[in-house]
Amino acid sequence: MQKADVVVVGGGIAGLTAAIYAAKAGKQALVIEKQNRLGGRAISNKKKGAYFNLGAHSLYQGDAYATFRELGLTLHGKRPSSFAYGVWKGKLNALPSDMKSLFTTPLLSWQGKMEFASCLMKVKKADTRPFDRMSIREWVEGNLRDPMVRNIFYSLLRAVCYVVGPDLPAAGPVLKQLQNALKGALYLDRGWGELVEELRSKASDLGVRLVTNAKVSSIDTRGGIVRQVICEDGTRIDSHHVILATSPSVAHELVPFAEKTALHTWKEQAIEVTAACLDVALKRLPEPKRQFAYGIDQTVLLSNYSRAANLSDDGAQVISLIKYQGKEPNPDKDLQELEGMLDLMQPGWREELIVKQYLPKMTVCHDFMHMKRHENPGPAVPEIQGLYVAGEWASHGEVLVDAATASAKRAVQHMLSLESQERNAFHEHRGII
Numbered sequence: 060m061q062k063a064d065v066v067v068v069g070g071g072i073a074g075l076t077a078a079i080y081a082a083k084a085g086k087q088a089l090v091i092e093k094q095n096r097l098g099g100r101a102i103s104n105k106k107k108g109a110y111f112n113l114g115a116h117s118l119y120q121g122d123a124y125a126t127f128r129e130l131g132l133t134l135h136g137k138r139p140s141s142f143a144y145g146v147w148k149g150k151l152n153a154l155p156s157d158m159k160s161l162f163t164t165p166l167l168s169w170q171g172k173m174e175f176a177s178c179l180m181k182v183k184k185a186d187t188r189p190f191d192r193m194s195i196r197e198w199v200e201g202n203l204r205d206p207m208v209r210n211i212f213y214s215l216l217r218a219v220c221y222v223v224g225p226d227l228p229a230a231g232p233v234l235k236q237l238q239n240a241l242k243g244a245l246y247l248d249r250g251w252g253e254l255v256e257e258l259r260s261k262a263s264d265l266g267v268r269l270v271t272n273a274k275v276s277s278i279d280t281r282g283g284i285v286r287q288v289i290c291e292d293g294t295r296i297d298s299h300h301v302i303l304a305t306s307p308s309v310a311h312e313l314v315p316f317a318e319k320t321a322l323h324t325w326k327e328q329a330i331e332v333t334a335a336c337l338d339v340a341l342k343r344l345p346e347p348k349r350q351f352a353y354g355i356d357q358t359v360l361l362s363n364y365s366r367a368a369n370l371s372d373d374g375a376q377v378i379s380l381i382k383y384q385g386k387e388p389n390p391d392k393d394l395q396e397l398e399g400m401l402d403l404m405q406p407g408w409r410e411e412l413i414v415k416q417y418l419p420k421m422t423v424c425h426d427f428m429h430m431k432r433h434e435n436p437g438p439a440v441p442e443i444q445g446l447y448v449a450g451e452w453a454s455h456g457e458v459l460v461d462a463a464t465a466s467a468k469r470a471v472q473h474m475l476s477l478e479s480q481e482r483n484a485f486h487e488h489r490g491i492i
């Protein structure tokens with residue numbers, strides 16, 4: 060029979076972060092990952108010499124960045140220039156990203172330019188928490204008058220949270236994410252896979268046991284206490300602490316009678332966000348100055364990640380395009396729209412193509428802070444002693460990878476504080492005897 064102080068189910072960013080912090084606190088941690096490699100949605104795949112990220116692309120200056128720095132990761136990469144185009148009615152226009160583009164952009168009237176600049180200044184300094192209970196639409200309509208300024212803000216906010224409609228996301232977390240993005244996003248050399256490798260090696264140095272190709276099939280929680288983790292191949296691991304760093308629906312599936320626990324509420328309230336992703340590696344850019352574009356009247360984003368990060372062995376340019384999807388994704392139409400953006404930004408790109416990858420429906424997040432949410436998930440599952448959740452969906456106000464690292468640390472902290480309460484109670488009891 061195997062044993063561990065804490066078992067982490069899922070070896071994505073949340074699972075690896077949780078295991079590292081548990082190990083740093085002196086716990087014997089075991090990570091079980093069902094895929095044949097660690098990283099979850101933060102892996103990168105190398106194709107014909109070019110690195111394509113599966114999921115995460117930009118590391119903003121939020122919780123994840125601070126966590127990785129605290130752990131001593133090297134985070135090789137650079138911050139790109141903020142110059143961007145905005146696509147409006149099929150045409151490219153400079154977006155206001157500095158003084159020059161603010162004054163020259165044809166998208167805004169003089170009044171609009173003033174309103175845009177003053178609102179951006181306000182956002183940079185704002186305490187965003189008071190906006191946690193209002194939607195993005197409510198915030199935009201309450202703070203901005205000019206219709207085009209509103210459109211540009213919708214497009215900027217969509218780009219940092221990946222949600223198409225402005226009525227669902229709580230404005231506070233998304234504005235915070237915009238603040239973090241405005242401080243400069245980091246594009247990582249050789250993609251996010253390199254960061255995962257650094258996390259893996261950190262975990263391994265701290266003595267974390269990392270098992271891949273092993274699927275957890277259930278958690279034994281008899282008597283409302285975590286007792287064992289059971290894998291599909293029959294392996295059983297004794298442990299009194301389990302962190303479920305999977306999706307809310309997998310967490311629900313793994314726990315017997317989950318419908319009687321908070322896991323049920325968290326699964327039911329979850330709203331999944333998906334995107335269609337097109338990545339291309341080009342021998343050269345037909346239009347070298349066109350590197351980054353937001354769709355203003357379409358929900359597409361294009362970024363040449365090679366403008367700041369080293370993403371190929373031979374100088375190929377790696378461009379990623381994202382189509383933020385609503386309720387009814389249409390793979391063919393989405394691809395047409397993505398290629399249409401590439402035609403507009405880089406006409407002739409097909410002649411320069413080395414390799415491309417189209418992923419028609421990627422889960423960007425399993426849930427986020429939205430207006431229909433009843434409660435923030437985790438860190439503990441209150442009905443079952445020793446059970447915790449982590450993952451980008453267990454957000455308490457953070458967005459995407461920041462929510463993955465923050466929720467992982469919350470889970471470990473909760474576990475440690477419970478243990479210390481139990482120890483204190485035990486000593487008090489002995490004192491009485």
Ligand SMILES: Cc1cc2nc3c(=O)[nH]c(=O)nc-3n(C[C@H](O)[C@H](O)[C@H](O)COP(=O)(O)OP(=O)(O)OC[C@H]3O[C@@H](n4cnc5c(N)ncnc54)[C@H](O)[C@@H]3O)c2cc1C
Pocket residue numbers: 068069070071072073074091092093094097098099100101113114115116117118119273274275276304305306309334336421422423424449450451452458459460461463
């Ligand atoms: C297209 C796209 C673009 C993105 N861009 C950004 C960005 O620019 N910036 C940003 O901050 N974030 C971005 N994200 C989000 C980011 O990738 C995720 O938030 C983050 O990787 C989630 O990590 P996680 O550990 O919570 O989940 P995951 O990475 O999904 O990890 C969960 C792990 O659990 C494993 N698992 C599931 N069930 C079991 C089981 N039964 N037994 C064992 N293991 C199991 C899975 O295999 C997986 O490895 C993007 C995502 C996508 C898809």
